[in-house]
Amino acid sequence: MNGLPMTVPDPGLPARVRIHEVGARDGLQNEKTAVPTAVKAEFVRRLAAAGLTTVEATSFVHPKWVPQLADAEELFPQLKGLTGVHLPVLVPNERGLDRALALGADRIAVFGSATETFASRNLNRTVAESLAMFEPVVARAKEGGAHVRGYLSMCFGDPWEGPVPVHQVVRVAKALLDLGCDELSLGDTIGVATPGHVRALLSSLNDEGVTTDRIGVHFHDTYGQALSNTLAALRHGVTTVDASAGGLGGCPYAKSATGNLATEDLVWMLDGLGIETGVDLAALTATSVWMAEQLGRPSPSRTVRALSHKE
Amino acid sequence: MNGLPMTVPDPGLPARVRIHEVGARDGLQNEKTAVPTAVKAEFVRRLAAAGLTTVEATSFVHPKWVPQLADAEELFPQLKGLTGVHLPVLVPNERGLDRALALGADRIAVFGSATETFASRNLNRTVAESLAMFEPVVARAKEGGAHVRGYLSMCFGDPWEGPVPVHQVVRVAKALLDLGCDELSLGDTIGVATPGHVRALLSSLNDEGVTTDRIGVHFHDTYGQALSNTLAALRHGVTTVDASAGGLGGCPYAKSATGNLATEDLVWMLDGLGIETGVDLAALTATSVWMAEQLGRPSPSRTVRALSHKE
Numbered sequence: 345m346n347g348l349p350m351t352v353p354d355p356g357l358p359a360r361v362r363i364h365e366v367g368a369r370d371g372l373q374n375e376k377t378a379v380p381t382a383v384k385a386e387f388v389r390r391l392a393a394a395g396l397t398t399v400e401a402t403s404f405v406h407p408k409w410v411p412q413l414a415d416a417e418e419l420f421p422q423l424k425g426l427t428g429v430h431l432p433v434l435v436p437n438e439r440g441l442d443r444a445l446a447l448g449a450d451r452i453a454v455f456g457s458a459t460e461t462f463a464s465r466n467l468n469r470t471v472a473e474s475l476a477m478f479e480p481v482v483a484r485a486k487e488g489g490a491h492v493r494g495y496l497s498m499c500f501g502d503p504w505e506g507p508v509p510v511h512q513v514v515r516v517a518k519a520l521l522d523l524g525c526d527e528l529s530l531g532d533t534i535g536v537a538t539p540g541h542v543r544a545l546l547s548s549l550n551d552e553g554v555t556t557d558r559i560g561v562h563f564h565d566t567y568g569q570a571l572s573n574t575l576a577a578l579r580h581g582v583t584t585v586d587a588s589a590g591g592l593g594g595c596p597y598a599k600s601a602t603g604n605l606a607t608e609d610l611v612w613m614l615d616g617l618g619i620e621t622g623v624d625l626a627a628l629t630a631t632s633v634w635m636a637e638q639l640g641r642p643s644p645s646r647t648v649r650a651l652s653h654k655e
Numbered sequence: 656m657n658g659l660p661m662t663v664p665d666p667g668l669p670a671r672v673r674i675h676e677v678g679a680r681d682g683l684q685n686e687k688t689a690v691p692t693a694v695k696a697e698f699v700r701r702l703a704a705a706g707l708t709t710v711e712a713t714s715f716v717h718p719k720w721v722p723q724l725a726d727a728e729e730l731f732p733q734l735k736g737l738t739g740v741h742l743p744v745l746v747p748n749e750r751g752l753d754r755a756l757a758l759g760a761d762r763i764a765v766f767g768s769a770t771e772t773f774a775s776r777n778l779n780r781t782v783a784e785s786l787a788m789f790e791p792v793v794a795r796a797k798e799g800g801a802h803v804r805g806y807l808s809m810c811f812g813d814p815w816e817g818p819v820p821v822h823q824v825v826r827v828a829k830a831l832l833d834l835g836c837d838e839l840s841l842g843d844t845i846g847v848a849t850p851g852h853v854r855a856l857l858s859s860l861n862d863e864g865v866t867t868d869r870i871g872v873h874f875h876d877t878y879g880q881a882l883s884n885t886l887a888a889l890r891h892g893v894t895t896v897d898a899s900a901g902g903l904g905g906c907p908y909a910k911s912a913t914g915n916l917a918t919e920d921l922v923w924m925l926d927g928l929g930i931e932t933g934v935d936l937a938a939l940t941a942t943s944v945w946m947a948e949q950l951g952r953p954s955p956s957r958t959v960r961a962l963s964h965k966e
Contacts, residue, residue, distance in 0.1 A: 350818035354851035507661035538927025540665035568920035609879035616849025
């Protein structure tokens, strides 16, 4: 098969999808292995060389909370020479924004929650308080000409609250956009969503005036549902999909089980559907194989495993 | 989340799906661990108790080729008392059919190939010769009142021939139905299919007069595509889906990587979509956890891993 699926387009799906690659940030922040800054820089460079046009590079969160990414100040300047790729960074608050802007970041992301329990546990704030905290962050980023992404986590289910009502997600999503976010990333943080639920949330957002071009989707593969949920989102017209090279990000309870949708599994499907991504699957897979060696464990991506076995 | 997804139906999908459970046959025939006959019988019983209504029980192939299922004669009579469940068995030829019918099997399956190379390697025959071999098998099974399923492997890609042309698959599929098969199971034996390819094959079969109610789909998760391909098939109206409890069947090259679509991952999606299957996900997961203990390795099913961790 020379490592590529047969291409058979499916009418009703987009012609092109932008992959928002989160492996270097969302992936590595959940890895236990300490990764040297030079390896992180090489990872981002290789991802860009494989054709990814948006590679979330790191997070300017306090090192106390995410020690894995404590080297953001060292890492980000090493990526300066890269062209043809956006390098958004996550910032938790104004202090993080200051650090990111000082280094020339022109794309930032904030990370909110659709549920009170996760907002409380992850941000130590109510949802309203977290939005108030983001307000000056987004405003100042926009004033500085930066593009702003709003992550919204727990959009489908929450480990403490159970299923999350669609209207509750829509309310917080609209609030993030009202703050000035250019795009939203709807996160299924615990991986419980199914295609009808995805479609219902997207439809409700549309009904409330949020156009699909401002919506990205971020699915987790905890229950193996990420790719079918992505297909449902594509069928609804979504063209921005988050994924993590090699499925990095792991899962707290199972070795090499996956959290994030693996970029390679996504690209396999998109290649097969004739949907343009600009990504070279072989180069991406080689990058994930290399990164798995750095981390000392196999990639949980099924496509990476299948293709790397054949090499 | 108490182990269940939120139910949000998606218009345009079937109200009910029949799962054709293949773990006890297709799964165990690919496992290296020798499984005692009593464990196999208990496995089938537990699968039926979890609500599966079609549980492929074993194969009457020569023990030389599939030693894992050499105990078919011992196993099958132990399942006699089960009610509310069909117990199809695979037969390779007339000799296998004789053995199956002698034990009272009333559902049989034959296993064909859409490609010449796999027919040659797996059946030691051309495609035409294999159809000639199946002809008396199907005819005699039908005369005896048995229901006959025709497996068609390599429907999307073949490891030696690459992508398989849709018209070639349609030709062999029609030939199997012309022999008298009641239903087809379209197999993506190497897991390379993507949703547009699935849709194209199903449409071509319809164009050639094969109605969707006679078609089942059998996807492998080698590249992580099985569930999105299943979703595409459901959207086309397919209501028979093959899956393997716990993802049994493995993968020759990666420990706990998956070959067959895991029944639990499928049921999670179908439950979330409000599609009836009659399967109790908790009971099914408990069965796969138990079977994984018998095999001495974790289940590759993501849903099994996620749910059993929570227990």
